[in-house]
Amino acid sequence: MIAKANQKVNKDFKNMVIDDYKFKNFLRTLGIKESLNSRDVLQYIDENFVNNDMVDFHDRITTFMESLVKDKVFENEEFLRELATRKFLPRGYPKWAAQIVSFDIRSPISIRGSIDSSGIKYAWNVTPCLERNYFGYLKKDHEKLLGIWSKDKIKGNILVKNFKNICIALKENKVLASNWSYNYTEIVMKLGTLDADLLENELYSIPCILQKDWTLSSPKMTCLDLTEDFHPYLVRFPVERGNILNVFEKCGLSRSPKPLHFLTVLETIASNLDGNAIENPNVANIVKLSFDMFLERLSKDCDLVKESGVMFFPTNAEKPKLVESEKLVFDDWPELTLVLHDQNYEYVQRNDKFKQKYSLIPNKWKPRRLSEMFKMEVSLEKSVECCDPACTKFTDLRKCVSSQHFSEALIRLIKHYQERFNLPEVSNQNFTDFHQYFKHLTIQCYSCITTEVVDKDSGHSLDSKLETRKSVLKSRSPLIMGLEHGMLSPELEDSRTPEEHICTVIVEMLSNKYQEMDYQWEILEKCISKLLKSTPNKMKEVLDRENIESMEKLAEDKYFRIGEIIPEDVVSTLVHDPFLSIRNKSIVAYHMDDDIFMYAQIEDCSGDEKPSSFITIDIGEGELKSVQLLDILFFPLFSSKCSDVSSTVAIFDGLVDSDTHGHSGDDGGDEPFVDKNKKFDRDLKDIFDVVSKQLEENYNQFKNDEKAWLKFVKRMLFTWHPDKNPGYEEQATEVVKFIQNEVERIEKGLPRGQENRSNNNSNSDFGNFRGDFWRDFFRNCDDTARDQRYQYQNYHQNFQRQRTRENPNYQNDFRWNVPPSFKTNNLGAARMWLEVAKTDLKAAEENLAAENYRVAAYMCRLVIEMCVKSVELTCTRTFTKTHDIRSIIGSLPAMDIKEDLIVAWRENVPDILKNYSDIFYKGLNRYTGEDPREFFKQHRNIIKEAINNAQRDFINICEHHLLKFENNC
DSSP states (O other): OOOGGGTSSOHHHHHHHHHOHHHHHHHHHHTOOSSOOHHHHHHHHHHHTTTSOHHHHHHHHHHHHHHHTTSGGGGOHHHHHHHHHOOOBOBOOOGGGTTTOOSOTTSOBOSTTOBOGGGHHHHTTTSOBBSSOSSOSOOHHHHHHHTOBOGGGOOHHHHHHHHHHHHHHHTTOHHHHHHHHHHHHHHHHHHTTSOHHHHHHHHTTSOOEEOTTSOEEOGGGEESSOOGGGTTTSEEOOGGGGGGHHHHHHTTOBSSOOHHHHHHHHHHHHHHHTTOOOOOHHHHHHHHHHHHHHHHHOOTTOOHHHHOSOOEEEBSSSSOOEEEGGGSEEOOOHHHHHHTTTSOOOBBOOOTTHHHHGGGSOGGGOOEEHHHHEEEEEOTTTSEEOOOTTOOTTHHHHHHHTSHHHHHHHHHHHHHHHHHHTOOOOOGGGHHHHHHHHHTOEEEEEEEOOEEEEETTTOOBOOOOOOOOSEEEEEETTEEEEEEGGGGOTTOOOSSOHHHHHHHHHHHHHHHHOTTSOOOGGGGHHHHHHHHHSOGGGHHHHHHHTTOOOOOOOSOOOOTTTTSBOOHHHHTTOBOOTTOOOOTTOEEEEEOSTTOEEEEEEEEOOSOOOTTSEEEEEOSSSSOEEEEGGGEEBOOEEOTTTOSSSOOOOSSSSOOOTTOOOOOOTTSSOOSEEOOSOGGGSOHHHHHHHHHHHHHHHHHHHTTOHHHHHHHHHHHHHHHOGGGSTTOHHHHHHHHHHHHHHHHHHHHTOOTTOOOOTTTTSSOTTOOOSOHHHHHHHHHHHHHHHHHHHHHHHHHHHHHHHTTSOOHHHHHHHHTTOOOOOOOOOHHHHHHHHHHHHHHHHHHHHHHHTTOHHHHHHHHHHHHHHHHHHHHTTTSSSOOOOSOHHHHHHHSOSOHHHHHHHHHHHHHSOHHHHOHHHHHTTTTSSOOSOOHHHHHHHTHHHHHHHHHHHIIIIIHHHHHHHHHHHHHO
C-alpha cells in the first residue's frame, strides 16, 4: 500500500491502484513500493518538516500525522522512539493568547517532553504542548515510548509557573483577561491540589485573583471582609468566585485585613508619590483611612519585624506626605510644637490611637517622640520650697496614695485594661509589692516649681513659655513627689485640675516601676484622678461606678480618718484611764504634743499592757509608729441604745450588754456612752489603795522621764476628775485630792501613811503644796477638765440632735466605735485671728512710717493671711497650716466672700507680697548682691497702697462675714 501521507498519488490514482489488479502489478514492475518502512517515514519527516516554518507547513503536518497513526509503522517501538525525538510539530497555545506568547510560534517541538493537548491551558506558557491530539487514545506503553505528558502528570511547579506568567502578562490587559476567564476557575481549582507552601511562596504577591472588572489582584492585597474604600490598593475578594476562595487562602489571602495590608497600601502610595505631597484628595483619604486602620488593628501579636521591610506614615500637614516612619516625630507634647514651629520637624499625622499603639511599633521603625527628644526639667535651684514646716496641704493626698486601697485599686485597673492596652500582667500577688512601693512616698511642698524645656541631645534649654509643671517626680529612690501649692489656685488660670497634675507623676512612678516596656499608663489617668478625689474607703465604689471589672478584696478595711487631728468636741469624750485593756485594730487617740490628738489604729499591742509599754500604731504615714501606751487615749464605748448600727468595734475586752446604759447627761437625755469600768462601785478606801499602787509602780517606771511622769499624773487626774465623772462629783473630788497628795508623797520618797496632810483644810480645791510647779500643774489640769466638761455637754446635745441624721460618715464612725464630730466651725478662733490681724495692720502702718519697709511688707502680708484663715475657720474646725493664701481661698466652699477674696487677691495684692518666701528670704536664700532693704524701699509706695487695700478688701469684708456667723449663733 502506498502511504497516502506521502501524497505520491492523488485520490483518483489511489482508486485505480486499489481497484485495478493489473495496474498494481505494473507499478510493482516499475519498482514502486507498495508500503513504507519506518526508515522511509523518518527520512521523509527529516527532509520535509524538521526545522521548517510551522506556519507554512501547519496543514501538511496535520494531514501527515492523521495518516501516520493509522499506518502499521506506528506499531514499531523503535520507530516510535525515533519519531518522538524529531522536532517537526507545531507548539500548541490558546488562540486568545497569541499576543502574549513568549516563544517563537514558528519553531517546531518534539513529541518527547511535550504535554498532550488536553493540558495546554495548564502549561502552554512554560512547557511545550502538542497543538492537538494526534494519537487519539494511546496505550500506556505507546505514551511511555513517545514521552508525552498527560495533564494529570504535569508537575506542580509547572502549573504554578504557567499560571504566574499568564497573570503577570494579563495584569494590564482586561480584554485578554476576559477571554482567559473561561478556563480560569478550572485552572485555579487544579492549583488547589498543590502544597500550600508552594502556592504562597510563588503567588502571594502576584496579581492572580480575577476581579469582576477583569483586573487582577494579589492574595497579599485582597481580603474578603473589606469595604471598597481602599480600592485599587487593597481590594475585596470577588464574592462570585467564592468556590475558589480556599485556594487563594492557601496562597496567603487573609479573610480580614491585617496591619500589614494597610502598611502595604501606604508603601505603595509612597512609591507612586516619590516624596511629593499628596494632591489628590481621594488618595489623601485612602492614606488617612489606611493609617487609622493600621493603628486600630495593630496588636502585640503582630510580627511586623518579619513581615515588613519599611514603614511609611503620613505627615501632619494640609497636604500630607508619606515619609519613612523613623524619620518622623511623634507629637506627644502638643504645647511644645508651638515653641518648635521654626524647626524642620515633620510630625506623624494626628491620630487618637497612635499614642496607645506606639509601644507596639518595632523600635527600628518608631518615630521619635518629642518627649524623648526634649524633657521638662525641674530646676531645683530656681524652684522655691515651702518654708512652712507645719504645712499639711498634701497630707491627705499622701495618705490616699500610700493606702492599701489605692494599691488595690491600681491592680484592679491594670487587670481591667491589661489585654486591650497591652499593660503588664498583674495578679493579686502583686498587691504587697505595690503597697510597699507607694507607701514610702514622700511629698515635698513647693511654693513655686520652676521648669525648663531641655534638648536632650545638646543639653540646651529652650526659650519657651510653656505652662510650668506643678508636680514632679523629684526622686525615684527614695520615692519623692514634688507638688506646687499653686495647683490649687483659685484664679482658675490652670487648664488642668490638681488631680490631673498628680496623675502625671503617678504615671511616671508606674513607668519607673515597669521599665521593661513603654506601657500606655495614660489610659488609667481618668480613673486615677477620680480615686484621688475620694477617700481610701470609697475607692472601690469609684471603680464600681466606672464599670471596672471587680476582683476579690485585697486591702484591709481602715477607719477613713486615721492620721487626722481629732476635733475639740470629740476630744472632750476621750477616756483617759491608762489601764484599760485594748486589742489590735482598735481606733484610738494618739496624744501628740500641745494637747493635740490624732486618730490612730493599733496594729500590735502584744506584751504587757502597762502605761510604760510600747505598742505599734498606724497614723496614716506609711510607716507604722512605735509609741508608749501612755500616749494612747480611748474612745468611749457606745451605749447599745444610742448606737445606730447593730455591731460596733469595741476597744475593751468583751462586748457591751444590750441592757447596759450610761448615766444621764446634764440635759436629762440618754448618755450615749457606757461606763464599762464602774470605777465608783467600790469604797473610797479600796479606790485609794488601787490608785496608790498605780502611782507607785509607774513612778518607778517614769522617774527618769519627767515628761512621761507628768503625762501619767495628768491621765490619772483626768480619769478621776469630778468634771469627767458627772454624777460622782463628791467621790471624784476626794480621789483627785488623794492623787495630789500621793504625788507629793511619792516624789519625796515617803512611805504610805506619812503624806503631808497639814494643809488639808485650806481653801484650795485640791490641797496646798509647797512647790509652785505642782500647784500650777494641778490648777491647769483643773481648768482643762472644766472646759472639756462644758464641751462635752455641748457634744451630748449635738449627739442627741444630729446622730439620727442620714450622714454616711456618722455610720462609718459608729462602725469603728468613734464618736462623730458635730463641730463645723470655730468662731472663737476665727474672731481671734481677725483681731490679731487688726493689730498687725497697725504694726504695718507704724513700720511704714518708721521706714522699716521690709517689716511693713511682711506684716501686711501676714494681715491678709490671717484674714483669710479667719474666714476659713467659719466653715472648718481647724485652719490650714500653710502660707499659700491663694490655695486656702481656693479650698473655701462656695459662698459670696470667696469670690470677693479671689478678686482682691488677684487684682489688689501686689506681686511682691503674694509669695511668703519672696518677702522673708528676699536676697538671702541665694546671695545675688541685692539688699532686701533697698528693694522694699524702692517699692514703698506699692507697700503703702497694699496696706490700705488690706484694710478695705480683707479686714472689712472679713469682719462683715464673721459678724453674720456670730449673730446667728
